[in-house]
Amino acid sequence: MNKFVYMFDQGRGDQRELLGGKGANLAEMTRIGLPVPFGFTISTEACNAYYEAGKAFSKEMEDQVLEALHNLEERTGKKLGDASNPLLVSVRSGAVHSMPGMMDTVLNLGMNDKTVEGMAKLTNNPRFAYDSYRRFIQMFSDVVLKVDGFYFEQLLEEVREEKGYESDPEMTAEDWKDVIKGYKEIVKKYTKGSFPEDPKEQLFLSISAVFDSWNNQRAVIYRRLQKIPGHLGTAVNIQSMVFGNMGDDSGTGVAFTRNPSTGEAKLYGEYLINAQGEDVVAGIRTPQPIVTLQNEMPEVYQQFVETCNLLEGHYQDMQDIEFTVERGQLFILQTRTGKRTAQAAIKIAVDLVEEQIISKKKALLRVDPDQLNQLLHRRIDESYERNALAKGLPASPGAATGQVVFDADDADRLAKEEKKVILVRPETTPDDIHGIVAAQATVTSRGGMTSHAAVVARGMGKACICGCESVSIDLKGKKFKVGETFVYEGDVITIDGSTGEIFIGEIPMIEPQLSDEFQLLLTWADEERKLGVRANADNPEDARKAVEFGAGGIGLCRTEHMFMDATRIPIVQEMILADSYEQREVALSKLLPMQQEDFEGIFEAMKGHPVTIRLLDPPLHEFLPDKEELLVEVTKLQMTNPESEELKEKEFLLRKVRQLDEFNPMLGHRGCRLGMSYPEIYVMQAKAIFYAIAKVIEKGTNVKPEIMIPLVGHVNELKEMRQLVIDAGKQIEQETGQKFDYIVGTMIEVPRAALTADQIAEEADFFSFGTNDLTQTTFGYSRDDAEGKFLQSYIENKVLPENPFTVLDQNGVGKLVETGVRLGRKTKPTLKTGICGEHGGEKQSIEFCHETGLDYVSCSPYRVPLARLAAAQAMIKHELKQSVNELQAQK
Secondary structure, three states: OOOOEEEHHHOOOOOHHHHHHHHHHHHHHHHOOOOOOOEEEEOHHHHHHHHHOOOOOOHHHHHHHHHHHHHHHHHHOOEOOOOOOEOOEEEEEEEOOOOOOOOOEEEEEOOOOOHHHHHHHHHOOHHHHHHHHHHHHHHHHHHOOOOOHHHHHHHHHHHHHHHOOOOHHHOOHHHHHHHHHHHHHHHHHHHOOOOOOOHHHHHHHHHHHHHHHOOOHHHHHHHHHHOOOHHHOEEEEEEEOOOOOOOOOOEEEEEEOOOOOOOOOOOEEEEEEOOOHHHHHHOOOOOEEHHHHHHHOHHHHHHHHHHHHHHHHHHOOOEEEEEEEEOOEEEEEEEEEOOOOHHHHHHHHHHHHHOOOOOHHHHHHHOOHHHHHHHHOOEEOOOOOOOOOEEOEEEEOOEEEEEEEOOHHHHHHHHHOOOOEEEEEOOOOHHHHHHHHHOOEEEEOOOOOOOHHHHHHHHHOOEEEEOOOOOEEEOOOOEEEEOOEEEEOOOEEEEEOOOOEEEEOOOOEEOOOOOHHHHHHHHHHHHHOOOEEEEEOOOHHHHHHHHHOOOOOEEEEEHHHHHOOOOOHHHHHHHHHOOOHHHHHHHHHHHHHHHHHHHHHHHHHHOOOEEEEEOOOOOHHHHOOOHHHHHHHHHHHHHHOOOOHHHHHHHHHHHHHHHHOOOOHHHOOOOHHHHHHOHHHHHHHHHHHHHHHHHHHHOOOOOEEEEEEOOOOOHHHHHHHHHHHHHHHHHHHHHHOOOOOOEEEEEEOOHHHHHOHHHHOOOOOEEEEOHHHHHHHHHOOOHHHHHHHOHHHHHHOOOOOOOOOOOOOOOOHHHHHHHHHHHHHHHOOOOEEEEOOHHHHOHHHHHHHHHHOOOEEEEOHHHHHHHHHHHHHHHHHHHHHHHHHHHHHHO
16 A cells, blocks of 8 residues: 555654655654644655546545544544534645745635634634634635635725725624625635535645646746756645634744844744734735844743754754744744855855854755855945935845836746846735746835745845835836835836845946855865866956956867957958958958967966967858848948949958858858868967967966867867967977977867767867857757747757756767767876866756866856856765765675
């Protein structure tokens, strides 16, 4: 028999795959004796079985749920549906990986027309009982019966206005009875049926709804963003209810054991008196800081502080804790590893090492390399005189500028048009996730630091302001008002998520500075990693930035980028349009000192670190005007000024562009093929490199140049181009009287090069795998066409697990890399190997490079810190795997 259901005291904290994160933590908290309301977990295996059966419960599963329910009834002394002593439960999702707000929850399940009377008598608080009942109807109808929550909110708003109330606590029991009657009419109108009164029917319908929510749109989008596998399924947790809305000695809250924005080691969170848990995160009422609970309920606060310390010590990490106080008694509803900003993740990891709670290796594994990008973005210039329009809660740090939008769909649409937008809402719901993803930042007028917008934005590293109550939003009019100032959709604002301030217009920003904890963590990473980390840099400024971020050299200097400058393009075009070798030489002689100057600056910036310089790679037509635009200009001149000199020049240029135009430039006349046809171009570049080496050595700076021939597919191409470079080097050595120490290698970016790497290695001192082009040539995809036309649908429909231009395709492209390394080192055991595509800054790809035995990865300067950390994590994970394998071998 399959076991699908586990009581809380039957599970353990290490059973996340089976019980989900929430279920495993509830089991673990029960095991260590914390005051957890009792219940049971329906496993992730049950979810998968439910889907396999066509979204239906097997008899076996139903029986196990009913048996667990009976066990819960005996444990609590209450019974589901009993009018005199009713058991009420919550039904919550609990995926393996935390997915805050992405799936559905039902509270107060078990309430009906009879049990509500029982609750009123038992608590001697009819107002509480009927408030709980109307909440259940509204939530159940929304989640299970799919009746839009808007209709219920609209009715409630009408009743409040009619009674002259400003907030829900003013509503009486009789008021709630009227609301319940109206709610049931709404259900009948939109479902053509009555609200279900049978608690067991309610229970199984709710479990189905939670399972179904695993594949709702927002959950699917979130999983794709967070790279959470879809096959894991979600668990469902059925837990006896405790109530924070039973009066002023009750309440509910969410707290973190450390500040999730800054990492400061202080209790951080919020609570509401006389409220249920959903009120805190829903953003309908603005909660109080957790520290003020010390004044309102000192004994409860002290017990809560001790519980937080116990949980953080037990899990050895910052915890996100949900709690309820029922008539002065504290209950812990959930603990999980808290979502945090990159800044907080680093500080917490370093602090836990210094507090001797975890090791340095464990601290390095605690920080997600992708998060480090958050720390490398701009912030508002501190010298700017701040005139804030409004101020809310600083929910997620960072600054952003963009046009105001009020709808998630609009944010998504405008972002696709490459417009920067800021999403402004009264509060966000999980359905707004695509808008939060698309926007530069999010602002809400309601809600606290633990509201949906705050949690999601922090997890994504996006700036966010919540609870900005001075902002009055008119969604229909697409505007908001602060005092007498109106801001309309499309107006530009700037927000500072670190202070909670909103400003009109665009504000100057400055580059980030890395904290001491950040630098310390990266120092630990450098001690652990075996893989070198270099940067892709094409100019001295990028080279200096690379050194600042800890790069150990330049893995790719794209010399064609030096030609793109507005002052150089005319000379490059002169070189391309030359009719003879002599004319081309004249243009090249003008370009040589320009290239030399760039190389000198890069060598000086790198201070003796290796610099890999790729000779010209793209086809020549890329430096000429666009063919279609030229055709339009020629046609206009033929009609308006047919005898002009300008027309003759344009017609000549058009002929040249047509001559150089290619059906498939990716596979055409570029890279070493261009060097073979026009060797004088590569000779000029080689001479510029050697002149720069001579100049920099004269200044007393060490230089380690590595000259790279691009797009080699056959060893004979490399043989000829290598000799060309060596001859140029000898010539400049004779001119300058200096001896140069350099190496010549190639970029492996076509499959044939990888497959014949043993032959190519005879002429190469190093291999650099250009994984961007290697991915194009292996898949047969043109990246620009694939990403614009079909690649996204491939990923969404799971034809491909990832975008292969973002995450290295290990099964295909990776096999070619492995083959290239193995064959190359078979010929030359000391052959240096690395990758210089964008994959060099992606954590999964970096781990693959470590396992494959590459010497280094190269990425953009701003991704260097990420790569340093990911390389350390790859080493630590490799050691852990080895330890596990050794233990298994001993057994």
